[in-house]
Amino acid sequence: MIEIKNLKASVDEKEILKGLNLSIGKGEVHAIMGPNGSGKSTLSYALSGKEGYNVSGEIKFNKKNLLELNTEERAQEGVFLALQYPTEIPGVFTKNFLRTSLNSIRKANGESELNAIEFLKILKEKSTELKIDDEMLARPLNVGFSGGEKKRNEILQMALLEPSFIIMDETDSGLDIDALKVVSNGVNSLRDPDRSFLIITHYQRLLNYIKPDFVHVLSDGKIVKTGDWKLALDLEKEGYGQFIN
Amino acid sequence: MENYENIKVNFDSFIQSLKSNADDIEFRKKSFNHFLTNGFPKAKDEEWKYSPLTKDLNKFLSVEFGKSTEQNFPEELKENYDHYPIIFIDGNLQLENVQENGLKIVKNEKFLKSVKKEGTNPVLNFTNAFADEGYLIEVEPNTIISKPIVVYNFYSKNFSSNFVSAKNFILINESSEITIFEKNIYNSDQEYLITSNTEVFLAKNSKLKKYNVNEENKHSTIFNFTKANLDEGSELEHFTFSKNINSCRDETIVNLNGKNSFASVSGIQSLLDNNNHEIKLIINHNEEFTESSQFIKSALHDSSTAAFQGKIFVDSQAQKTDGYQLSRALLLSDKARFFSKPELEIYADDVKCSHGSSSGSIDNESIFYLRSRGIDETDAKEMMIKGFLAEVIDKLKDDRFKKIFFSKLGHDSENV
Ligand SMILES: Nc1ncnc2c1ncn2[C@@H]1O[C@H](COP(=O)(O)OP(=O)(O)O)[C@@H](O)[C@H]1O
Ligand SMILES: [Mg+2]
Numbered sequence A: 001m002i003e004i005k006n007l008k009a010s011v012d013e014k015e016i017l018k019g020l021n022l023s024i025g026k027g028e029v030h031a032i033m034g035p036n037g038s039g040k041s042t043l044s045y046a047l048s049g050k051e052g053y054n055v056s057g058e059i060k061f062n063k064k065n066l067l068e069l070n071t072e073e074r075a076q077e078g079v080f081l082a083l084q085y086p087t088e089i090p091g092v093f094t095k096n097f098l099r100t101s102l103n104s105i106r107k108a109n110g111e112s113e114l115n116a117i118e119f120l121k122i123l124k125e126k127s128t129e130l131k132i133d134d135e136m137l138a139r140p141l142n143v144g145f146s147g148g149e150k151k152r153n154e155i156l157q158m159a160l161l162e163p164s165f166i167i168m169d170e171t172d173s174g175l176d177i178d179a180l181k182v183v184s185n186g187v188n189s190l191r192d193p194d195r196s197f198l199i200i201t202h203y204q205r206l207l208n209y210i211k212p213d214f215v216h217v218l219s220d221g222k223i224v225k226t227g228d229w230k231l232a233l234d235l236e237k238e239g240y241g242q243f244i245n
Numbered sequence B: 001m002e003n004y005e006n007i008k009v010n011f012d013s014f015i016q017s018l019k020s021n022a023d024d025i026e027f028r029k030k031s032f033n034h035f036l037t038n039g040f041p042k043a044k045d046e047e048w049k050y051s052p053l054t055k056d057l058n059k060f061l062s063v064e065f066g067k068s069t070e071q072n073f074p075e076e077l078k079e080n081y082d083h084y085p086i087i088f089i090d091g092n093l094q095l096e097n098v099q100e101n102g103l104k105i106v107k108n109e110k111f112l113k114s115v116k117k118e119g120t121n122p123v124l125n126f127t128n129a130f131a132d133e134g135y136l137i138e139v140e141p142n143t144i145i146s147k148p149i150v151v152y153n154f155y156s157k158n159f160s161s162n163f164v165s166a167k168n169f170i171l172i173n174e175s176s177e178i179t180i181f182e183k184n185i186y187n188s189d190q191e192y193l194i195t196s197n198t199e200v201f202l203a204k205n206s207k208l209k210k211y212n213v214n215e216e217n218k219h220s221t222i223f224n225f226t227k228a229n230l231d232e233g234s235e236l237e238h239f240t241f242s243k244n245i246n247s248c249r250d251e252t253i254v255n256l257n258g259k260n261s262f263a264s265v266s267g268i269q270s271l272l273d274n275n276n277h278e279i280k281l282i283i284n285h286n287e288e289f290t291e292s293s294q295f296i297k298s299a300l301h302d303s304s305t306a307a308f309q310g311k312i313f314v315d316s317q318a319q320k321t322d323g324y325q326l327s328r329a330l331l332l333s334d335k336a337r338f339f340s341k342p343e344l345e346i347y348a349d350d351v352k353c354s355h356g357s358s359s360g361s362i363d364n365e366s367i368f369y370l371r372s373r374g375i376d377e378t379d380a381k382e383m384m385i386k387g388f389l390a391e392v393i394d395k396l397k398d399d400r401f402k403k404i405f406f407s408k409l410g411h412d413s414e415n416v
Helices: A040-048 A071-077 A094-108 A116-129 A134-138 A147-161 A177-190 A230-238 B005-017 B022-038 B053-060 B109-114 B122-130 B364-371 B377-394 B399-408
Strands: A002-011 A014-024 A029-033 A054-061 A079-082 A089-093 A165-169 A196-201 A214-219 A222-227 B084-089 B092-095 B103-107 B135-139 B149-155 B163-172 B177-186 B193-202 B207-230 B235-256 B262-271 B276-285 B291-300 B305-314 B322-331 B337-346 B352-360
Touching: A002 A040, A014 A040, A014 A222, A029 A230, A040 A054, A040 A071, A040 A079, A040 A165, A040 A196, A071 A079, A071 A094, A071 B364, A071 B377, A079 A147, A089 A094, A089 B364, A089 B377, A094 A116, A094 A134, A094 A147, A094 B377, A116 A134, A116 A147, A147 A177, A214 A230, A222 A230, B005 B022, B005 B122, B022 B122, B053 B193, B053 B207, B053 B235, B084 B103, B092 B103, B122 B163, B122 B193, B122 B207, B135 B177, B163 B177, B163 B207, B177 B399, B193 B235, B207 B262, B207 B399, B235 B291, B235 B399, B262 B276, B262 B305, B262 B377, B276 B291, B291 B305, B291 B337, B291 B377, B305 B322, B305 B352, B322 B337, B322 B377, B337 B352, B364 B377, B377 B399
Parallel strands: A029 A196, A029 A214, A079 A165, A165 A196, B084 B149, B135 B163, B149 B177, B163 B193, B177 B207, B193 B207, B207 B235, B235 B262, B235 B276, B262 B291, B276 B305, B291 B322, B305 B337, B322 B352
Antiparallel strands: A002 A014, A002 A054, A214 A222, B084 B092, B103 B135
């Protein structure tokens, strides 16, 4: 369902992704592992359409070339990126943001917008599962949230928006074991034959909870090795040294 | 030098027509003469360096009085909650009978005459010379007025003069509380000069929330002056919402005269076109254990200009004081401009004072985050601007007015 061909991304003169190929089938969970600076976050931005990168190649998603769509159009199409560092936005209230987001996507897909009552009902349901209380939702977006709260908020957005392609950028970093379990349970409950995942992580730990179908190693802007989830175990033991020249 | 001959003639005929006592006439004459020594302020005057008034006041070298023929205030413009209205129609005060123990709302005649001292501010002197209407709100001791007072400054289509000036008094006696909401409604595109001088006295342990709205005025030149004196343990929350205002200077002086008094002066300004708005604040910590906060946010579109001059003064005997000041501006066009001049003047050593000022464009990371959740770029920007301004509203203590200001901003609050 996602076909990435010869993807290159650069900032100014610096080439970060150097011809990356990857294909992710419907319902599959792929993990990308790689050392710091290998281009993992850049890949997530290239997929979600962040401005400021010079991107070439092809990203086929539902028969469309994502590179021709802007950020919000990709989101409306079903692409979701859980950020490594979710942005704090003072003055924009979390609940209001969530409703605006959900309704923007519904509208773009020709569905009716939800009124406050309909929305709050769905929100209640999804937030309870993720142990997110009302007080947190009443706060400005991510402002004063702990690391764990920010990541749970990202999972909540995923659960609400029901995207078909989810990219998670180091969602596990900075989480203690309890928060990691909450986050993994949230992700696992979203696993679906029609939904694909690309899980970016630096450590193998998360993959004990969310078991991937494939593991890829990203080094210097390219995928240098692909395997099943056991590859993650090897990496944990041996480190990335073997892939860095 | 401008020619003030016309204004002199205006003043003489104004004084002739005034039914007032000798003291009042004397004070007005003194104020007017003081005004004449330097005339309207110039951009080279340090105190008026950033003021839009320096270029606009010269349009008013002749002021016409003449009363409006308008008698009616459109009922549909009234706020839709229970309140005590004070209505100015083209500067003429219309009062309804107020039946509440401990609350007095009258024309301010008595106090208009009681103030003797002329100041050095030329526009204030000008206002004091000419102001002929105004309200007096007094709350008796130990009285909590739960219904807000709403002051409507309404400008009708039937007003052909070019000048309105008011002098108001607010007196909150010991252990009393009140909320006053003042809004300007312009139903006319005329070029007016509108000036006001509001004096506020807060007695021991009293509380005043004073909220102002000034919006949608394409042609007028406005000067609002407020001076508040706070006794021991009293609290002032002063907030001004300014939106799409042609030319305006809001000047506020707060004297923290009693221990444990607290003043919060905040404002947001959303400016378009060639709007030019200046906020000038002076907070004087004259006594120990006093606390103040200044919080101003500006969203500047097109070729608009905003200026903020905020001063924290701490007297040598005002130990253990806490003064806070923050001013932030969002520049939404290459042509928008923001001037900030924070001043600290501190003569005591055991004080906590902080100030900060910043201006910049919308944060790209935040825009990306919103867009990555399916929100269109224009909507995302709009959300960011509203959110930026909403932060000031969010800090207000009054839930009713918080909601009112949020909806003025078109910003849904946490209630979705
Ligand atoms: N906007 C940018 N400007 C300049 N260099 C960048 C930018 N974004 C990323 N880089 C560089 O590209 C490389 C890959 O970064 P990144 O994708 O964040 O890696 P990872 O997420 O794998 O740690 C790093 O060397 C980083 O410094
Ligand atoms: Mg990264």
